[in-house]
Amino acid sequence: MTTDVTAYLSYQEWKGWGHNRFMRPTTGDLNYFDAELHGLDVTAGAVLDIGFGNGEMLAWAQRAGAPSIYGTEIDDAALSAAAERGIQTLPLDPASWPAVLDGQFVLVSAFDLLEHLTREQALDLLERVGRLLKPGGWFVARFPNGQSPFGRAYQHGDITHLSTLSGPLIGQLIRGLPFEMLRYGDPVRPTEGSLLSRVGRAGRDLLRLGFEFAIRRMYRVNVPFDPNLVVVLRRIEDKE
Template sequence: MEDGYLHYQALKGWDDTPFMQPSATDAQFFAHYLGGVVAAGALVAEVGFGNGNFLGWAAAQGARIFGSEVQAAAREKAVAAGVGLLPLDFNAWKDVLPGRLRVIAAIDVMEHLTRAQNSELLTAAARLLEPGGLLFARFPNGQSPLSLPIQHGDQTHVSVLSAPIVEQMAQGLALEVVYAGRPFRPYAGGLPGRIARKAQDVVRSGCDRAIRMVYGPLPMHANTVMVLRRT
């Protein structure tokens, strides 16, 4: 399974980037959705943790962190950092975890999984999350042409997803959709950066409204964030 990821660390620039060190904007993004949920003592797991940005943020909140990852180099870094490694097979997680999870994160990873693997992920979330626990996901929005550079810019992307597709896949499971839509965009870089980001958001919102007037309610954002709660 690792063949397509042999040079992924270098491609992403992770060879020279500290492991489990989220940026200020990463921290803002995670806190926007999971602040107060990821807390001291909570069990948190990430699918495909990559360079560990989310796990680093969760650990800083006092969470007990676990993760699965196909890349051997990333697994070695995680072991050295004290991350509890999980099998790639979601069905085997229950044999490793010490209890129910508060959060399962799948950030920029579901597009790397097959449709069958994504179904297994959702089934595992319904089984392994504590009541009220969250599955937090971000993936390219397959309903938007703006996602094409993201979706087709990586040879390891194998699934095209959208909020309706994931909702269909979650039917019959003990999961309810809490949020599905445009990702929160954190502001950083001081006042000039905040002003530039705000102006960009205003322009994007105007373009979205114009497109919706002509073509109907098309979700134009390039990425979609979904939060599903264990009922």
């Protein structure tokens, strides 16, 4: 799998990442991962975050008790920050990941990553992840929602985005692979903050639910409308 690294020049600066903030998640970050990954015991195996960025997910996994954490990243500054903290990193190309790691992982995550790949690259990645995961292990991905008009702002707001994806498209990609789809839908919404901010969010959520219900009825579609989509896959036992 090849990637045009020139498109990522100054990406860390554009994203606002930096050494002084690497693996220093906010309370909101930690609450989000707690909720999005609820029910997953990461103490039972290794965790890999593909495209770890500023390390928020890696920090969550470490705090949650993962015995070992791995990451991949295209940004040199992020790789340098990871090396300083002893984080094990893997090559960008999944074909180069050591076979000795197969069957050692309980969680592989790809938050805001798959849209940076072509669909062929995404399929190659999913095939390799299927070998990394233990039976029962999870693959969790978040990406701009290709079935929602509101996902276009995220999808077309970054020159490095190559593919538009959706839950059904991921379902097609995993046909023949050792996965079952547990769910796809809206990301978990934040719950932290002051009472006033939580009441305000609750009001907006009610308005959104009403708006989405009306759109679904008018256009006879049953799709999630959040700008981002989360897909959760589970590694199933190999067929004999």
